[in-house]
Amino acid sequence: MHSFLAGEKVVVLCGGPGAEREVSLRSGAAVSKALRALDAEVALMDVGADGAFQLADDVDVVFNALHGTFGEDGTIQQLLEERGVRYTGEGVAGSRLAFDKIASKQRFIERGVPTAAYVTARRGDPGIPHFGLPSVVKVPCQGSSVGIYIVKTQAEMDAAVAAAFAQTGEILIEEFIEGRELTVGILGEQALPVIEIRPKGGFYSYENKYTWTNRGGAAEHECPAALAPAVTRLVQETALAAHHALDLEVYSRVDVILDRQGRPYVLEVNTIPGMTETSLLPEAAGVAGLSMPKLCEKIVELSLEKWTANRRPW
Numbered sequence: 212m213h214s215f216l217a218g219e220k221v222v223v224l225c226g227g228p229g230a231e232r233e234v235s236l237r238s239g240a241a242v243s244k245a246l247r248a249l250d251a252e253v254a255l256m257d258v259g260a261d262g263a264f265q266l267a268d269d270v271d272v273v274f275n276a277l278h279g280t281f282g283e284d285g286t287i288q289q290l291l292e293e294r295g296v297r298y299t300g301e302g303v304a305g306s307r308l309a310f311d312k313i314a315s316k317q318r319f320i321e322r323g324v325p326t327a328a329y330v331t332a333r334r335g336d337p338g339i340p341h342f343g344l345p346s347v348v349k350v351p352c353q354g355s356s357v358g359i360y361i362v363k364t365q366a367e368m369d370a371a372v373a374a375a376f377a378q379t380g381e382i383l384i385e386e387f388i389e390g391r392e393l394t395v396g397i398l399g400e401q402a403l404p405v406i407e408i409r410p411k412g413g414f415y416s417y418e419n420k421y422t423w424t425n426r427g428g429a430a431e432h433e434c435p436a437a438l439a440p441a442v443t444r445l446v447q448e449t450a451l452a453a454h455h456a457l458d459l460e461v462y463s464r465v466d467v468i469l470d471r472q473g474r475p476y477v478l479e480v481n482t483i484p485g486m487t488e489t490s491l492l493p494e495a496a497g498v499a500g501l502s503m504p505k506l507c508e509k510i511v512e513l514s515l516e517k518w519t520a521n522r523r524p525w
C-alpha cells in the first residue's frame with residue numbers, strides 16, 4: 212500500500228506510568244504493526260513507569276498511544292512541544308480539557324451538548340449534595356472505569372465518596388442514566404458508525420472493558436448499532452458537537468448513553484482511545500471501510516494538517 216508515511220521515521224509511544232499502562236502497550240504494538248504495513252520506519256518505545264523517554268533527533272513524527280494519566284492529559288503533549296517534536300492527536304489544552312470530566316461537562320453545558328446532570332464536591336465539604344439513587348461517583352481525571360462507582364444505596368454512596376476522595380480532592384456525582392451504551396469515533400470532521408456495547412455483567416467496568424483481561428469476552432459490541440437512522444444521526448451529531456465543544460481537532464472517541472426516550476447524553480470524550488485490534492475506534496473505522504493501517508495513516512495526516520494550519524515553527 213503506498214503511503215506518504217513510507218520511509219518516515221515514526222516513534223510510537225506506549226506504556227507509561229498511568230493506570231492504563233497494559234492496554235497502552237497493546238495499542239502501541241497494534242499501531243506499530245499498522246504503520247509498518249505502510250512502510251514507515253517505526254520504533255516502538257515503552258515510556259516506562261517513570262515517564263522517562265529518549266527521542267532521536269531525526270524523528271519525523273511521534274504517534275502517541277499513551278492512554279490516561281501522562282499520555283492523554285496534556286503532559287506528554289507539553290513535553291513533546293518543548294522538544295519541538297510533532298505528535299499525533301490533540302494539543303495540550305484540548306487534551307487537558309477532555310481528560311477532566313468536570314471541566315468537560317462545564318463546557319458541554321455552555322455549548323448545549325447534552326450530558327448527565329451532576330454536582331461536584333471537595334474533600335472536607337460539610338456535606339455531600341444529595342443526588343438521588345442510583346447515581347455515579349467519579350474521580351474526574353482517570354480513565355478506563357478507574358475511579359467510577361455506580362452506587363445504588365446510601366451505604367454504597369458513602370463508601371464510593373470515601374474511595375474517590377482517597378484518590379483526589381474534587382469529585383463528581385452524576386445522575387445515573389439508564390439506557391443503551393454507545394460510543395462514537397470522530398476522525399477529523401467525520402463521525403464514524405455508532406458502536407453499541409453490551410456488557411455481560413451489567414456495568415461496563417475495568418474488568419469487562421477489555422476482553423483480554425477476561426477471556427471469552429465480557430462485553431459484546433455491535434457496529435453499526437441497531438438504531439433508527441434518525442437516532443443514529445442524532446447520536447453522531449451529538450458526538451461531533453461534544454468533540455467541537457472541547458475544541459478538539461484531530462480524533463477522539465465519544466462515550467454516550469442513549470436513554471429510554473432516545474435522548475443521547477455525552478459521558479466523556481477520550482482523546483487517546485484504545486487502538487488494539489479489538490478496540491472500539493478501530494472497529495468503527497473498519498465498518499467505515501478504513502483498515503487499521505488506513506486509520507493510523509489518517510490520524511497522522513490529520514495531526515500534521517493541524518500543525519500546518521496552526522503554523523507551528525517546526
Ligand SMILES: Nc1ncnc2c1ncn2[C@@H]1O[C@H](COP(=O)(O)OP(=O)(O)O)[C@@H](O)[C@H]1O
Binds near residue numbers: 327353357414
Ligand atoms: N451517568 C451515568 N449513567 C450510567 N452509566 C454511567 C454513567 N457514567 C458512567 N457510566 C458507566 O461507567 C462507564 C465509565 O464511565 P466514563 O464516564 O465513560 O469514564 P471512563 O471510561 O473514563 O472510566 C461508562 O461506560 C458507563 O457504563
Ligand SMILES: [Mg+2]
Binds near residue numbers: 479
Ligand atoms: Mg468512558
